[in-house]
Amino acid sequence: MEAKIEAFMDEIKVRNGHEPEFIQAVQEVAETVIPYIAKNEIYNGKNILLRMVEPERLLSFRVAWVDDEGEIHVNRGYRVQMNSAIGPYKGGLRFHPSVNASILKFLAFEQVFKNSLTTLPMGGGKGGSDFDPKGKSDDEVMRFCHAFMTELCRHIGPNTDVPAGDIGVGAREIGFLFGMYKKLRNEFTGVLTGKGLSWGGSKIRPEATGYGTVYFAQSMLKTQNKDMSGKTVVVSGSGNVAQFASEKVLQLGGKVVTLSDSSGYIHDPEGIDMEKLEFVMDLKNNRRGRISEYAEKYPSAKYFKGEKPWNVSCDVALPCATQNELDGDAAKSLLENGCICVAEGANMPSTPEAVHAFHDAKILFAPGKASNAGGVATSGLEMSQNSLRISWTREEVDERLKAIMEDIHDSCIEYGKEEDGYCNYVKGANIAGFVKVADAMLAQGVI
Numbered sequence: 553m554e555a556k557i558e559a560f561m562d563e564i565k566v567r568n569g570h571e572p573e574f575i576q577a578v579q580e581v582a583e584t585v586i587p588y589i590a591k592n593e594i595y596n597g598k599n600i601l602l603r604m605v606e607p608e609r610l611l612s613f614r615v616a617w618v619d620d621e622g623e624i625h626v627n628r629g630y631r632v633q634m635n636s637a638i639g640p641y642k643g644g645l646r647f648h649p650s651v652n653a654s655i656l657k658f659l660a661f662e663q664v665f666k667n668s669l670t671t672l673p674m675g676g677g678k679g680g681s682d683f684d685p686k687g688k689s690d691d692e693v694m695r696f697c698h699a700f701m702t703e704l705c706r707h708i709g710p711n712t713d714v715p716a717g718d719i720g721v722g723a724r725e726i727g728f729l730f731g732m733y734k735k736l737r738n739e740f741t742g743v744l745t746g747k748g749l750s751w752g753g754s755k756i757r758p759e760a761t762g763y764g765t766v767y768f769a770q771s772m773l774k775t776q777n778k779d780m781s782g783k784t785v786v787v788s789g790s791g792n793v794a795q796f797a798s799e800k801v802l803q804l805g806g807k808v809v810t811l812s813d814s815s816g817y818i819h820d821p822e823g824i825d826m827e828k829l830e831f832v833m834d835l836k837n838n839r840r841g842r843i844s845e846y847a848e849k850y851p852s853a854k855y856f857k858g859e860k861p862w863n864v865s866c867d868v869a870l871p872c873a874t875q876n877e878l879d880g881d882a883a884k885s886l887l888e889n890g891c892i893c894v895a896e897g898a899n900m901p902s903t904p905e906a907v908h909a910f911h912d913a914k915i916l917f918a919p920g921k922a923s924n925a926g927g928v929a930t931s932g933l934e935m936s937q938n939s940l941r942i943s944w945t946r947e948e949v950d951e952r953l954k955a956i957m958e959d960i961h962d963s964c965i966e967y968g969k970e971e972d973g974y975c976n977y978v979k980g981a982n983i984a985g986f987v988k989v990a991d992a993m994l995a996q997g998v999i
């Protein structure tokens with residue numbers, strides 16, 4: 553079996569040799585799905601996985617825009633339309649200077665499995681740009697978003713491809729993108745999710761990724777007759793996912809002791825309560841400041857410049873910032889300090905070495921494609937509400953989100969439980985996500 557996986561990966565490396573993040577994401581899937589294919593006759597000889605790793609379409613385009621001083625800038629825009637076997641392409645847009653084809657292909661590939669797990673009819677895609685919104689005025693961000701959409705609008709639509717937010721793309725950017733789409737196409741449709749509540753957005757969508765991650769962690773803890781109450785929780789990031797994961801932990805009686813950004817982390821041993829979290833939300837969402845300001849405001853906290861929070865002792869860790877932010881050494885440190893549960897809010901935040909360490913220690917570990925699927929699931933609910941032209945209540949959406957996260961947990965258990973009773977959630981998520989997409993691909997023939 554190892555030789556089979558190696559041969560498959562050799563082929564992937566030849567075609568995508570300069571794309572390390574994409575190769576990393578494919579390797580993780582190949583290790584769990586290829587043995588499953590081998591045992592299941594219907595998938596044999598169909599080259600399904602080889603077809604799944606090749607994007608159906610990869611668009612790259614110039615985005616030219618003018619800054620406040622009248623200077624012209626050029627960025628690169630992308631949309632990776634990875635797989636549409638079970639529904640229109642669906643997945644976020646990322647605006648960050650690190651964005652390139654490798655990062656977007658890894659994200660789009662993971663999105664295919666994640667969207668399949670939600671039980672909703674959504675294919676997988678991802679897009680974005682190397683544009684850096686940091687330090688830009690609202691007018692500059694608006695001009696960039698408008699320029700980006702003048703090209704993207706030709707390739708998306710409510711039944712074709714429905715983008716949303718990701719790193720660097722929040723409510724402000726979705727508004728500018730939606731405005732330009734509506735103007736160019738002269739139609740008011742659910743072409744983007746994460747919209748404002750007065751113009752087609754869904755209640756709970758802003759909260760959904762963070763809340764869903766904690767609901768998933770709660771389901772994992774339940775398998776050991778434990779829950780979030782009284783747990784000390786280390787969170788990384790301080791953006792959308794980190795903020796609402798922290799809020800849900802607090803609501804469930806846990807104690808959040810860290811938050812971070814790309815400059816460093818804060819440790820508040822007294823806990824980040826709701827009032828302190830509201831300060832962070834205003835700092836990050838309105839004033840667009842740095843997390844170091846938290847330690848200036850609250851003397852109970854210390855700021856650690858240039859460091860990550862994984863040395864802080866905790867019961868539960870929620871990496872909610874970015875890919876590969878938690879490496880093998882960080883995993884060792886978490887384990888030594890008593891961590892029993894890791895649920896990824898970010899996409900692929902744990903390196904392969906970290907994942908192996910968690911599995912070897914047999915702690916509860918959930919990969920992002922399962923635990924952070926609440927965001928895209930609620931985007932799917934936003935699409936349903938747009939189609940029906942109705943708006944569900946907060947309670948209704950939250951109940952559906954909870955039910956979807958429980959379903960995903962059940963699927964991971966179904967496909968990931970090992971002989972000794974340990975659940976390998978990575979294996980479970982990969983196989984459960986694969987089966988639905990592969991069956992649809994088989995039914996639709998070689999296209």
Ligand SMILES: NC(=O)C1=CN([C@@H]2O[C@H](COP(=O)(O)OP(=O)(O)OC[C@H]3O[C@@H](n4cnc5c(N)ncnc54)[C@H](OP(=O)(O)O)[C@@H]3O)[C@@H](O)[C@H]2O)C=CC1
Nearest residue numbers: 718719720761789790791792793813814873874898899927
């Ligand atoms: N938004 C959503 O609905 C979903 C998001 N995700 C994933 O969750 C993660 C966070 O996204 P989201 O909260 O929406 O994004 P935001 O832009 O709101 O926040 C991102 C956070 O991560 C930090 N960060 C970004 N890049 C780095 C880096 N290279 N090193 C260290 N810290 C970094 C940012 O710090 P700084 O401000 O300094 O850049 C910020 O605190 C991403 O992996 C995303 O793909 C997954 C599912 C859905």
Ligand SMILES: O=C(O)CCC(=O)C(=O)O
Nearest residue numbers: 643644716718927928931
């Ligand atoms: O809501 C969406 O469509 C996208 C969410 C997303 O980008 C993700 O799940 O990583």
